[in-house]
Amino acid sequence: MxxxxxxxxxxxxxxxxxxxxxxxxxxxxxxxxxxxxxxxxxxxxxxxxxxxxxxxxxxxxxxxxxxxxxxxxxxxxxxxxxxxxxxxxxxxxxxxxxxxxxxxxxxxxxxHNENIIKLPIKKESLNQDGWLAGFLDADGSFSVQHTIGKKRKISCRLRLEQRMYDPITGDSYLDTLRIIAKFLDCNLKTRKQISTGNEYYIIAATSKVSLYIIINYFNNFPLYSSKYLDYLDWKKAAKLILNNQHYTEEGITEINIIRNKMNSKRIEFNWDHLCCLYKK
The missing domain is CATH 3.10.28.10 (Homing endonucleases)
Incomplete structure (x- = not known):
């Protein structure tokens, strides 16, 4: 099984x-x-x-x-x-x-003399399989923001950007992105790229409810690209936020350490997690 x-x-x-x-x-x-x-x-x-x-x-x-x-x-x-x-x-x-x-x-x-049946779009809830993990490994990103102004602000964000229309068929991605936004408990927004005129859907999940949903999902269906490593760091920051520890002196120090080794700043890569990805 x-x-x-x-x-x-x-x-x-x-x-x-x-x-x-x-x-x-x-x-x-x-x-x-x-x-x-x-x-x-x-x-x-x-x-x-x-x-x-x-x-x-x-x-x-x-x-x-x-x-x-x-x-x-x-x-x-x-x-x-x-x-x-x-x-x-x-x-x-x-x-x-x-x-x-x-x-x-x-x-x-x-x-090749086959009779393969074309199966329909999958409709099951996103929390039932690893599809969203694959989609986010392709088009998602994790970031930890720390701004210092009149009021210090620390937040964790999962961002997803996807074109509005399929370039071949012209079919809309709206239904799919609405489902993802609803699952992550956040809003679906749009943006237009000035240089190309292309339009995109944008999902940015930052609330505590969203953080909780994201962590629970990836506990069951992990990422497999290097974003998995960024997610592990991101999760540390998210847990500080969920536990209301991110504005303590220790929390702020930990947030800064996390930010300085994520994404483009990452210099160490470990691929041990790929051992969990295998065929039957």
Missing amino acids: KIDQDNNRLKSYLAGLFEGDGHIWMPNEYLKKKHNPRFCITFGLKNKELALKLLDIIGYGFIRYKPKNNACVLTISPVKGLKNIIHYINGELRTPKKHQLYKLIDWINKN
Whole structure:
């Protein structure tokens, strides 16, 4: 039973990660030279260990390194690997990216004599699986704010930013982001990028209620990228806030220590937590 639970956790996590930072490239079927589709997830270069771990789990594909972009791309194109991807994420998706998976399933069914059924969007509560952990590993961030002015302010924030519309289908991400905002007990806001005109949904969870929800969720469904390390530090600060200790002298000192080793200031990385991510 434990192995089945871990396998299901992997499926939902991989689905969320794909819907945050992944895409599926489909070949032009009218060209003479035939190509396989490519399932891709982009990672920051510092997260190559996670990319390598997922490559090992999926069993087929390669990592493409893009040093100029400080990134690497998990790329799956062998048919056996693509079938494994379908096995993992079919029925686990929650956003308009389901259409990319459906096109891949159509291609596999047509070209490799399969009859894979396209499963619908998942509707279960977010606290039932690891989808949100994967989605936040892709598009979320953790920060601890400490401002000193007329009144000192210390806060912990989980921030998520996602485009408003799928660039391929034009379908809205509104329903998905509303569900996430409701789950985290915070507001859903929007912003427009002046340089590109692109519009984004923004979720910023900072209240004590939100902090409690976030900690409980990640106790059951952990992150696996380097954000897991930032989250552990963030959680220390969040617990100080939840216990009303963040404005004590000791609390302020601890907050400053935490802030100085998170995110871009992190210089030490430990990947022991990846041992918990494995296939059945």
